[in-house]
Amino acid sequence: MKSYFLKRTLELIPIFFVISFIIFMLLNAMPGDPLLQMRMDNPRAFAQDPERLAELREYYRLDDPLIVKYFDWLKNILIGDLGFSSQYKIPVSELIFSRLPNTLLLTVTAWIIGIVLALPIGIYAAVKKYSVFDYSTTVFAFVGISLPSFWFALMAIILFGVILQWLPISGIETYGITGFWNVFLDRFRHLIMPAIVLGFIQVAFWVRYIRAALLEVLDQDYIRTAYAKGAKERRVIMRHALRNAMIPIITIIALDIPYFFGGALIVETVFAWPGMGRLMYNAVLASDYNLAINCLMFLAIITLLSNLLADVLYVVVDPRIKLDERKRG
C-alpha cells in the first residue's frame, strides 16, 4: 500500500512539470507586459525618464529566454514566492490564503449537500428500477446537466432574494452584525443559495452514476444468494449491495472535487462570494496576469491531488484489487 501510494505520488512529478509549463506559456502568451500596469499607475515618472523603462526591464529580467524565465518562475513557486498582484499590490500568496477559507466553506457545503441528496435518490431509483420515481430521476438528471449554473443562480436570486426577500442576494456577511450566534446565522443565510446552486448541479450527475453502480451490483449472483437465504430486502441492499456499490461511488465523488472549484468560479461571481473563483475572475478582468495564473496553477494542483485521492481510495475500499496486478490504462 505504502509503495503504491509513493509510486502514484512520484508519477505526479513529471505531470506537474508539464502542466506548469503549459500554464507558464499561457502567462507569456497574454497580451501586454508586467510593466504596463506600472506605467499606467505612474505615467509622468516614465515620461520624464525614458531610461527607467529599460532599467526596469533589465531589473525584472523581462528579456531573458523563455526557458530561463520558466525555471526562475518555477523555483519561486516552489519556495512559496508567488509574486505580487498588480491589482491589489500585495503578495499573491496572501490573497489566495485569505480567500481560500471562503471557497472551502462554499465547496465543502455544496459537496455535502450533493452527497446527502444524491445517495438516497440514486439508491431508491435503482431499487425501484423502471418505476415512476426512476423515470422522474432520469428526467431530473437531464434537467440538472442541462441547466446553466449562472442562470439557475440568477433565477434563485430573483425568486428568493428579490421577490420573496427571504435570503440575502450577495456577499458573505451583513455589515455590522455582532455576537457569535448572530454572525453564525448571518453567514448561514448567505451560504444557503450559493451552496444549493453549486451542489444541485452535481446531484444530477451523481444520481445517475449511483443508480448505475448499484444496478450493476444488484445483478450479481451473491445478491440472489442473499435473497434466496431469506434475507429481507432492506438488509440485502444495505449490507450486501450498497457496500460493493460504494467502491465506484466513492471514487467518482473524489474525482469530482475539482468540478466544485470550477463551478465555484461562476457561482461565486454571481453571488459576489469573496472566494478563489471570484478572485481569479476579477484578476482576469483587471489583466492581473500573475494573480490569475497562480490561481489557475493552484486549481490544477487541487485537480491532480484529487485524482491521486480517488486512485488511492479506490484501492483502499476495494480489497479485490491486487496492487501489483493492477494495470493502469
Place this chain on the structure above:
Amino acid sequence: MAFSLKKKYDDLEQEISGLPVGSYNQLVFKKFLKHKLACLGAVILITLIIFTFVGPLFVETAYDDMDFSAIFASPLSENHFLGTDEIGHDVFVRIMYGGRISLLVGIISSVVSTIIGLIIGLISGFLGGIWDKLLMRFVDIMLSIPLFPVLLILSLVFGSGVFSIIMVLTVFGWMRVTRLVRGMTLSLRESEYVMASKTMGQNRIMIILKHILPNVIPIVIVTTTLNLSYAILSESSLSYLGLGIQPPMPSWGNMLQGSMSYILGTSTGHNPWWLTFFPGFFIFITVLNVNFLGDGLRDALDPKFVSES
C-alpha cells in the same frame, strides 16, 4: 416485380428467424424513433435552428433597433412579444439573433474539436507504441487542467469575438473524443478483418479509412452531441462573464450579463425578470434537447444495446 418478390422473401425469412427486419441504417432509424425523448429533442432542435437562422429574415426589427417609446416593456405587450430591455431592444428579436451566434459557435467548435479528436485518436490507436504513449500522456495532462478557469485565461489570450471563442472551445474540446476513438482503434486493430486486409497488402491509410473509421463513427456522433452541449454551455458562461461574445452583438450569454444591472429593480421600480428568464431558458432548452438527442442516438447506434421499451 422480381425485386419486390425478393424483398418479401427476405422479410419473411427474417420474420421467421425472429431477427429485426431492414438494413443497419433502417434499424438505427427505427430504434431512434422508438426513443420518445430523442424524437422530441430532434424536433425541438430543428425548430430552434429554423427559428434562429430563418426567423430574422421575417422580422423588420434588427437586434440593435431601439424603441424608445417602450423601455422595459413587459412580455406580451404591444409590438414586443417578449418585452424590451433598458434601451428598448426587442428581447424576442435579440433571442433570435443571439441564438444564431450561440448555436453557430456551439456547432462549429464541437464539430471541429470532434474531428481533431477523431484524427488524433485514430493515429494514436493505430500507430501504437511510443507515439500512443506520448499522445495519451498528453491527453491525460490536458484533462487534468481545470477546464473552465483555463477557458477564462485563454479568452484573454485570444481576445474576445466569435472566431476566438470558437478557437478557445476547440483547443480544449478534443481530448475525450481522442481517448474513446483510440481505445476502439486499439481493439479493432487486432480484429481478424483488419489482419486479413493487412496480409492482403492494403496500405495503412486505406485500412484506417475503410475498416476502422466506419466502426468508430457511431460513437463519434454521440460524443459530438455531448461536445455540443458542453460548447453551448461554455460559450454562454463565458459571454455571461463578459469574456465571450461582446455586445452589441447579442448572444444568449451576454444578454443575461446585460440583465444583471437591473436584477434588483431599483431603477425601474419592479424587477424586469423577462430579461433574465428568456435568454437562460433558451440556453436550457437547447442544451436539454441536445442531451435528449445524444441519448437517443447512443441507444440507436449501439448494436449491443437492447431497447428497454
